[in-house]
Amino acid sequence: MVPALKAALADAGSSGGPAALRQVIFLTDGAVSNEQEMLATLGQDLGRSRVFFVGIGSAPNAYLMNRMATLGRGAYTNIGSAQEVAAKTAQLLDMLRHPSMRDIKVSMNGGALDLTPKLLPDLYAGQPLVLVGKTAKLSGTLTVSGTIGGVPWRQSVDLATARPSPAIAKLWARRRIDDVEADRTLGKIEPDAADEQVAELGIASSLVTSQTSLVAVDETPTRPAGQSLVREDLPINLPAGWDFAGLFGGDSGAAAARNANTLAARAAEQARGLDLPQTATGFVGNLWQGLALLLAGIAGLWWQRRGGGAA
Amino acid sequence: MSRVIRQRSVARRRLVSALCITVACAGVLHLCAGTIVPAKAVVAQILLERAFERSIVAHALQKPWPWADMAPIARVSIKRLDVSRIVLDGGSGQAMAFGPTLLSGGARLGEPGVTVLAAHRDTHFRFLERVRAGDVIDVEALDGAVRHYRVTGAAVVRWDRFAVIDTPLSHLALSTCYPFGTVERGPLRYIVYADEA
Numbered sequence: 001m002v003p004a005l006k007a008a009l010a011d012a013g014s015s016g017g018p019a020a021l022r023q024v025i026f027l028t029d030g031a032v033s034n035e036q037e038m039l040a041t042l043g044q045d046l047g048r049s050r051v052f053f054v055g056i057g058s059a060p061n062a063y064l065m066n067r068m069a070t071l072g073r074g075a076y077t078n079i080g081s082a083q084e085v086a087a088k089t090a091q092l093l094d095m096l097r098h099p100s101m102r103d104i105k106v107s108m109n110g111g112a113l114d115l116t117p118k119l120l121p122d123l124y125a126g127q128p129l130v131l132v133g134k135t136a137k138l139s140g141t142l143t144v145s146g147t148i149g150g151v152p153w154r155q156s157v158d159l160a161t162a163r164p165s166p167a168i169a170k171l172w173a174r175r176r177i178d179d180v181e182a183d184r185t186l187g188k189i190e191p192d193a194a195d196e197q198v199a200e201l202g203i204a205s206s207l208v209t210s211q212t213s214l215v216a217v218d219e220t221p222t223r224p225a226g227q228s229l230v231r232e233d234l235p236i237n238l239p240a241g242w243d244f245a246g247l248f249g250g251d252s253g254a255a256a257a258r259n260a261n262t263l264a265a266r267a268a269e270q271a272r273g274l275d276l277p278q279t280a281t282g283f284v285g286n287l288w289q290g291l292a293l294l295l296a297g298i299a300g301l302w303w304q305r306r307g308g309g310a311a
Numbered sequence: 312m313s314r315v316i317r318q319r320s321v322a323r324r325r326l327v328s329a330l331c332i333t334v335a336c337a338g339v340l341h342l343c344a345g346t347i348v349p350a351k352a353v354v355a356q357i358l359l360e361r362a363f364e365r366s367i368v369a370h371a372l373q374k375p376w377p378w379a380d381m382a383p384i385a386r387v388s389i390k391r392l393d394v395s396r397i398v399l400d401g402g403s404g405q406a407m408a409f410g411p412t413l414l415s416g417g418a419r420l421g422e423p424g425v426t427v428l429a430a431h432r433d434t435h436f437r438f439l440e441r442v443r444a445g446d447v448i449d450v451e452a453l454d455g456a457v458r459h460y461r462v463t464g465a466a467v468v469r470w471d472r473f474a475v476i477d478t479p480l481s482h483l484a485l486s487t488c489y490p491f492g493t494v495e496r497g498p499l500r501y502i503v504y505a506d507e508a
Contacts, residue, residue, distance in 0.1 A: 037467040040490065040499060187498050191469065271474040274416040276500045277407065278470075279431045279487045283348035285494030290341030297335025304327055 001028065002037050009045040019150060021099050021122075022049040023074070025092075028065075029057050035064055036185075042071040043186040050074045050122060052092065059239030070182060073121045098125035101153065104146040106131060111140030111159060116175040119182060132172040138162050173205035348408070352434040355409035359383045359397035367455050381406045384413065385420050386451040387428065394438045398428055411435050417475050417484070420450065421458055425475035429486040432501070436487035439465075442503050448483060460505035469498050481507040 008024045032038060042051065051072030053065045056079050069076035075095070079088045101123040106115060113133040123129055129144065138159050145154040177198050184194040195211055202212030223229075355375070362375035363383040372382040381399045388395035398420075399412045406412045411430035418424030430436035448460040460483045467489050475484070482504065489501035 034466060036469070036499065040467065044490065190498075191471070271476045272416070273471075273474050274414065274427060276427075276468075276470040276473050276486050276502075277414070277429050278496060279407065279429055279436065279500070280494075280496045281348045281408075281431050281433055282494050282496060283345045284433060286341050286345030286348075288494075290338045290343075290345055292338070293341060294335050294338030297331045297333070297338060300331035300334065301328065304324060304331065 001032065002034060002041055005038060005041050005051075006045060009041070009047065009049055009051075011047050011049060021102065022047075023096055024049050024051045024072075025054060025096075026051055026068075026072075027054045027056065029055070029060060032061055032064055035061075038064075038068060039071060039185045040187075042068055046072060052077070052096065054079060054089075054092065057239075067178075067181065067185065070117075070119060070121075070178065071185065073119060075121070095124045095127075099123075100125050100127070101129075101146040101148050104129065104144065107143050107145070109141045109143060109156075111135065111137065113140075113142065113159070116172060116179055118179045132168055132175055134169070134172050135159075138164070170205050170207065173201045173207055177201050177207070177209055349434055351408055352410075352431070356397060356435070359399070359410055360386075363397050363453075366453050370454070372453070375409075381409070381412075383410075384453060386449075387411065388449050388451075389438070389442065389446055390449070391446055392438050392441055396430070396435050407431060411485075414486075418481070421452060421456075421481060423479050423481055424477055425482045425484050427475065427484045427486060432487040432489070432491055436485065437491070439485055439487050439501060439503050440491045442485075447508065448485075448505050450483070459508045461508040462503060462505045465501060465503045467499050467501055470500050471498075473500065473502070483507075 005026065008026070011022060049072075051069070052074035053069045053072070053076045055062065055065045055076065058080055060078060062076070062078060065076045065078075075092075077088055077092050079085055099122055104120045104123065106120070108115075113135045115131050115133045117131075120129075123146070131142075131144075133142075140160075141156045141158050143154060143156045145152065147153065180189070180194050180197050180201070183189045184191060189197075198209050199211035201207070202209035206214070208214055358375040362373045363386060365373040366383060372384070374382050383397045384400045385398040386395060387398055397410050399406045399410050407430060411428045413420065414427040414429055417427035420426055432439070442462055442465070444462050444464050446462040448462065450458045450460065452458070458481070460481075473486075483506075485503040485505075486500050488497065489499040490497070491501070
């Protein structure tokens, strides 16, 4: 899917002029396998495009689609069944037809506020802009600016009148975790640092994250006294509308499905991690830097000689 | 009075000249440092190619130059793209300046398991970008035997999220940095997978 995404993001820049809003709709069954490549492409080649994702079927990879929509600064729509097609598509197209505010920026005047999300999407008709912030002391003014139909727009809010809420604290932590995940995808922070930050946020706000779980301990015994523990593999159901034969093919489908989990577990046990070495010399960057410095030096000498001749 | 001003302006001009010359010299140094990388990569491959031919004849590892701390162990080529590279043993960053290297964490060449070869994306493995599923990779060993691998696909992974599996078959994984065509060093790696045909 990466070539398709790249082709859609390639922007000649001439279509509709610089003021035009470039909207890309990406329609998929959501069984995306090369996640990292897709996310990296979005992070790198997005430019001025806005990418909207439509996932079809009962089990698209909603987590990934949401992340891609965040990076693509668009939105994610899930069409679960054939009955929903008309309603959901109409809703999406209606939204795309009515962009309301672009280039949204938020600034603080006096006082500090830790705001999230970091990547601000465009606003469409009827959509609110929801910012969640954390601060030790409520003071100063928050200014939101953007352009509506090419005309600059700004609005300020006095934070002295704001009220704190524990519910917002949880929402803030959730969004901050999304920010951390986006940074991880774009390679802005190391994975270990990202894990640590997610764990900290999760523990502080009692959230279930990739690093933290809620554990319930039931103290009532249910296993008959004297019986020992047993271990067995339990079958996992496929998402609604998927079938084993389609996935694994023909008569052997059922057998393959029975084996799949065990085989995957066994393969995971036998896989050994292997760190891949750094394989970029970056010599092209060196060449450009050298050329730039050399030209700057020569230009400086030339300019000085000319100036000296005139004096 | 005017003499003082003139002396000052002469001193300032000399200072600016010296600065400009320093900047230009720094540029030349950078250019040299940048040119030496691809030059080393190309020249080393020529010497390695000769050492590899000698190794086949002598039935023993031959060093490409007397003070080399590595030796050629195989020739990897793809006919469709008309590329051929001599592979080195030992995956040190040092050896990688001269050619693709065999990572010691993977299987030995031609043995069951996954053999992992790594090289720089801007020199020896630049062609990986153009490799497609279905391409045939020929691996010629020191004994002259040629094994054929068929490319099954490619993936992008983080450098610390890669694993090799133990299998009874022989697989090949070619690794280089991703994305292609950029200058920055990043955490992503591009892997081309191939199965023995």
